[in-house]
Amino acid sequence: MAFAMGTPLLDACVLAVLSRGDAYGYVLTQQVKARLDISESTLYPVLRRLERDGCLTVYDQSFQGRNRRYYAITDIGRTVLNKRRGEWAVFRDGLEELLKEDAHG
Amino acid sequence: MDRNAYLNRLSSNLARWVPEQERRDILRWYEEYFNDAGPERERDVINELGDPAALAWRLAVERGYVEGDNEPRRGPKLWQIITGAAIVVALSIPIMLFTQLATARSILGNAVTHAQTEVVARQTEPPLIGQTVFEENLPDSGVYAELEPFTVIDVGIPLGDVTVVADVNDPYSVGVFGDYYVAGRRYELTWSMENGRLRVWGNSEKQSSSADTDSHGVQVVITVPEGETLEQIQVTTGLGDVNLVNVVANEITVETGGGDVVSSWAYAWKKLCLTSRLGDVTLEGALAEKTEVTSGLGNVTVYAACAEDDCAYDLSTGLGDVWVNDRYCGKNVEKKGNLPYELEATSGLGDIYVGFDD
Numbered sequence: 001m002a003f004a005m006g007t008p009l010l011d012a013c014v015l016a017v018l019s020r021g022d023a024y025g026y027v028l029t030q031q032v033k034a035r036l037d038i039s040e041s042t043l044y045p046v047l048r049r050l051e052r053d054g055c056l057t058v059y060d061q062s063f064q065g066r067n068r069r070y071y072a073i074t075d076i077g078r079t080v081l082n083k084r085r086g087e088w089a090v091f092r093d094g095l096e097e098l099l100k101e102d103a104h105g
Numbered sequence: 106m107d108r109n110a111y112l113n114r115l116s117s118n119l120a121r122w123v124p125e126q127e128r129r130d131i132l133r134w135y136e137e138y139f140n141d142a143g144p145e146r147e148r149d150v151i152n153e154l155g156d157p158a159a160l161a162w163r164l165a166v167e168r169g170y171v172e173g174d175n176e177p178r179r180g181p182k183l184w185q186i187i188t189g190a191a192i193v194v195a196l197s198i199p200i201m202l203f204t205q206l207a208t209a210r211s212i213l214g215n216a217v218t219h220a221q222t223e224v225v226a227r228q229t230e231p232p233l234i235g236q237t238v239f240e241e242n243l244p245d246s247g248v249y250a251e252l253e254p255f256t257v258i259d260v261g262i263p264l265g266d267v268t269v270v271a272d273v274n275d276p277y278s279v280g281v282f283g284d285y286y287v288a289g290r291r292y293e294l295t296w297s298m299e300n301g302r303l304r305v306w307g308n309s310e311k312q313s314s315s316a317d318t319d320s321h322g323v324q325v326v327i328t329v330p331e332g333e334t335l336e337q338i339q340v341t342t343g344l345g346d347v348n349l350v351n352v353v354a355n356e357i358t359v360e361t362g363g364g365d366v367v368s369s370w371a372y373a374w375k376k377l378c379l380t381s382r383l384g385d386v387t388l389e390g391a392l393a394e395k396t397e398v399t400s401g402l403g404n405v406t407v408y409a410a411c412a413e414d415d416c417a418y419d420l421s422t423g424l425g426d427v428w429v430n431d432r433y434c435g436k437n438v439e440k441k442g443n444l445p446y447e448l449e450a451t452s453g454l455g456d457i458y459v460g461f462d463d
Contacts, residue, residue: 024137024141025138025141026150045168064143069140
């Protein structure tokens with residue numbers, strides 16, 4: 001990918017996935033990977049940071065005799081996600097305006 | 106390599122660059138990742154994560170502990186992993202094994218002590234000599250050099266891991282890293298480039314003042330641009346793993362005394378010969394006209410990229426079992442015929458598994 005994903009966007013991606021339901025690390029990563037060329041090594045610090053900032057919480061649930069660590073979005077997380085969504089819409093519109101193929105531009 | 110081996114390798118590689126607390130945090134995440142995926146997907150996860158040394162490097166770069174390449178790419182090139190900082194990978198050979206070097210040497214005999222092969226020259230150039238830098242307690246002592254094209258690779262070292270890899274972005278290069286002491290004797294690796302022929306060998310006669318047995322990671326990494334066909338690749342190491350990735354040559358011969366051999370989509374037109382005295386041998390990819398895989402004590406695994414009908418084979422083990430495409434074949438099985446590929450697999454104590462394309 002030629003475009004770098006900055007911290008705010010990565011945060012928003014993870015929060016958006018979690019806003020659809022709690023997820024454990026592997027599934028969360030697979031969901032992001034399915035859409036973007038982003039590896040688990042990039043996502044792990046994002047999760048840590050979001051946890052530290054109170055945007056998500058972590059809980060363990062046993063599954064077939066082993067523990068799975070689930071991540072859940074918090075109210076703070078939802079607020080941050082909505083803020084990012086708004087910022088992204090502005091950013092995206094601006095970019096599209098600049099990049100659009102228009103000979104008379 | 107299973108999950109635990111993977112995590113251990115990741116941990117030892119991270120230790121070179123990443124502070125302990127963060128390292129623990131990272132490892133916990135990867136443990137969780139394996140847990141989440143479950144044992145049935147362990148292999149998928151390992152494939153997905155890729156080489157643990159490369160992953161450790163990527164993590165270190167992403168966290169700013171080492172300066173990385175700004176170019177976006179799937180993973181770092183091998184030589185960057187190695188030149189960027191020290192090799193801890195090679196330390197995965199337990200130090201206690203070093204005392205067994207003498208044993209490994211006697212097993213291999215002359216192959217190890219004088220493992221130098223004469224090969225055909227293509228160009229005439231002044232020799233270029235590189236030598237490892239010695240500084241005690243400096244694990245990343247070593248040299249790396251980009252080279253003019255070579256057609257022959259000839260590695261004969263008493264100890265160390267050897268990797269030969271071809272990749273689109275790779276130059277012709279050699280990296281020689283680490284040094285080691287065994288029973289008061291200092292060993293060093295040296296390489297030379299002459300007439301299209303790259304040689305790496307070990308000097309063992311230097312006397313060290315201390316009687317310590319110590320190692321600073323010994324590793325040889327050679328890269329070749331993808332798509333180039335070499336004349337010959339010959340690798341002999343007394344103790345260490347050998348990895349071939351993607352390289353193409355007319356003839357490939359690999360032999361290690363104690364260590365695993367893995368050939369992953371390396372291709373030899375005429376002859377491919379892989380041997381480990383004590384470790385496992387794994388071959389994945391196309392077969393050569395004649396392919397020989399041999400292990401003394403370990404298992405032999407071949408994932409052949411050809412149909413079973415196209416291959417004549419002779420597989421035999423002393424004490425293990427032989428399997429072909431999940432069919433149990435007892436202690437030996439032979440299929441004769443005048444076929445394009447010929448495969449001979451032998452193991453003394455281990456199992457032999459051969460899988461063909463459907």
